[in-house]
Amino acid sequence: MTDSTQTLPSQTTRALLELRNLILNGELASEERLSELTVAARLNVSRTPVRAALQRLAEEGLLEEIVGGGYAVKTFTERDVQDAIELRGTIEGMTARFAAERGASPMLLAKAHELIDAVDEILRQEEVSEEDFERYIQINEQFHKLLIVMSDSELLAREFNRMTRLPFASPSGFVKAQVRAPHAHLILTLAQEGHRAVIEAIELRQGQRAEALMREHARLALRNLRYALADAKAIKRIHGGALIRMVADI
Template sequence: MKNLLSGKLENYKPLREIVFEALREAIINGQLKAGERLMEVQLAEEMGVSRTPVREAIRKLELEGFVVMIPRKGAYVADFSTKDIADVFEIRSALEALAAALACERITEEELDELERLLIRVADCTAANDLETLVEVDTQFHDVLYKASRNDRLVQIINNLREQIQRFRTISMGTPGRMRETLEEHKQLVEAITERNVELAQRIAQEHIENAENRMMEAIREEMRSGGGRKA
């Protein structure tokens, strides 16, 4: 916890934003775990700041679904149920389809070249069975697509939804055969966008997210059967 703000205080953002981003990152990467209580005084002391930016950050995290406030008990890191995850994926599949459709109409040649380069990196990660790097490259791939939509509000909403389930992504990507499926789905999506085929791009983007959801749910159900115990 003491390194949450390491290297972050040098930028010129307001302190409340820096604290918010640090706490959100800690939740996403599992440093702050689901169900863990967020104590304002303790966090402020560990981060070397006053309670005010911590309090403001926790409120914003609650609005974005990362934190739940329990009356007379305080703030806790949100623990996603399988229904919560399904709800997020349901929204994401529709928004990803919209982003793909807009990208078909608005993407630049430079962005298409960038997608092609990222496809090569996805293929390399798949061949090397490098799950950790693949998750990073997959994020970059989707970021290019979102940017190509030229709709900042859409990008903001999708990123928020994606971040809420970021901690579960390796579960989906790590299931047998999913890395290779992801590569093929990405290739098909780039082809459809290159051809400016809006209908096909929408369908592939939606199926890509639905496939990721199905893989994740299979893994979670298996974990529950083996006694891992995520709530339903």
């Protein structure tokens, strides 16, 4: 999968990446109004690349156009995030089914087992440290991207890429919320068993089972979401968490 920013001019790419980070890190507040002029001055670039960056971030769902011109940083409700997670589960369910029905290569399956073994190594410890969580997130991202490759579908790869530009819709979107949770080890263990079951179904060429397992696996993020929304400290550990309206604010 290629990053869509690679096709953009360098100044537009810079404006896009910097502006996206400002939004996701909470440096631009939810519903804050943005204009080409103010953003160009803040990023020290011309208005043309800023205009393109604002349009791209609106397409990604991080900004919304407002009446009278300009954009505002979008706020997401719990339902918005739930919908995003369900949509990712649908896309990933299809990738798992395609991988099973079309037949994943031995090389890709071997790589999947390597990733599963690496997580097993983390889970052999009774307590999971913050460093372990970071390592788990890296492996988890690799695993989910590997499933996309296994599906052999450019269309699904493109949709997955687009969907996961919203950080809380990504496979590891709410994992960091669990870093200090007493049930952290259990959550990671359940996710690991989901990975193992999906790969088994793919190896056995059981398409419908692989799809159902992957959709159910994605719903683990809903449990992590509820935990994060109930804990202000947990939500701050999530990339893009500043955009989510807390329960007390609804």
